[in-house]
Amino acid sequence: MCAILTFWMRAASLCTLLIATCSAVSLGQLPTAINVPPFEFPDIGFNWYDLPSNTQLNVLDGGIVRPGLIAGNSDGTVRNVTVNVQGGTIDYMEASSGSISVLSSGLVKAVSFNQASVADIFGGVVQNLYVGPDSGVRLHGYDFRTTSGMVLGNVGTEREVVGVDAISQLIGSYSDGTPFAYAAYLLDLFDRPQVSNDFFSDVTVVFSDRPAISPKTYIATIDNVPTALRSGDTLVIDSKVEGLYIAGDGSSIDIVDGGSLWLFDTGFLPASRHFKFAQANVTMTGGELGGFVAYDGSRVKITGGKIGYFYALPGSKVEIWGGEFTSYAESFATTPESDVHFFVRELTYVDPPFDPISPPIGSTTHPDTEFIHGVFADGTPFAFYGPHGGIGKFDANSVRFTVVPEPSTVILAALLAVLLHATCNRKGLRP
Helix, strand or coil: CHHHHHHHHHHHHHHHHHHHHCCCCCCCCCCEEEEECCCCCCCCCCCCEEECCCEEEEECCCCEECCCEEECCCCCCCCCEEEEEEEEEECCEEECCCEEEEEEEEEEEEEEECCCCEEEECCCEEEEEEECCCCEEEEEEEEEEECCEECCCCCCCEEEECCCCCCCEEEEEECCCCEEEEEHHHCCCCCCCCCCCCCCCCEEEEECCCCCCCCCEEECCCCCCCCEECCCCEEEECCEECCCCEECCCCEEEECCCCEECCCCCCCCHHHHCEEECCCEEEECCCEECCEEECCCCEEEECCCEECCEEECCCCEEEECCCEECCCCCCEEECCCCEEEEEEEEEEEECCCCCCECCCCCCEECCCCCEEEEEECCCCEEEEECCCCCCCCCCHHHEEEEECCCHHHHHHHHHHHHHHHHHHHHHCCCC
């Protein structure tokens, strides 16, 4: 019954597309051209839209393509399908044999390039990218970097990039200057880490010239915040920000009281809920920060505010001095070679049947246990599961806790030092 329903839903969607676009034929394009806008996809929640053979879909500024768009198919019966993205938004798209995709601008929340599909990406924000084996995907840009280091090449040349394990990363900037960051660790549809060696199969990077881009400063209450922060850009978040997806190499974000960085429109994949910090510098003293992914080279320091679930990938550093996690059971996940450092006033970790352990002030520990709780340096209590807590998802060696004295203790010690110094000076003694 479900299969029959799905068939008729797809058939109805296809008829809608064909009826709306049969008069949009233009010279020099494939027999059927669909321009979005003016064509509008029905807003009826998730639905499948199969593009028929000999069709070109042009997504332009202001256009919205609902999930899920299907270009080509695995058995080769659909041919000559082109998807040309020059603006607008695509929620979710699958491309297979018989399809050619050209992405140069706009926002693609999630795309899967399957076997025998062909694609060239020149720009725009492509938030979630899956590249299957035997597909032909080329990323045009510069400053390509993997977990192993920089990918070197001259302008106009190309190189194949292959992921070596489940936590491989690919970071860089597209030809238009828009940053990108991808990690195999985040591919699972259910927002759980998974092992996959196919993520970088058949990905080719093509080296292009660096565009002339001047760094910009944005203040959320004043400026329109872009979908991506480019190299050198600065953003002060003092109000709600929606629609920012990635902060690239050398960019800076400062989240203060009243600020909110949260992806309310999550798209098709759960991983779309997470902002990407790719070699960016982020500080947070207040406000709200939704789920995020810290990629290699990123530095995140949090001293207050509300914190969503986050991933720390190899080469990233996250410091937390205070703030409140919005999820009790699932607060963060780490990988080997990432560095998540908590600064706390009190720390207790429990590993039944042993007695609770509370390290002293000045100590740094890596609790490899079931349950961890205490008080952050700002006085906010915390509690979450450890690596062996049933649903813990962090590597014990990549997480450390340093116990620091309370601010009042530090101030008192400083005052005593000043008094001692003054007394010694009056008596002519060395403090």
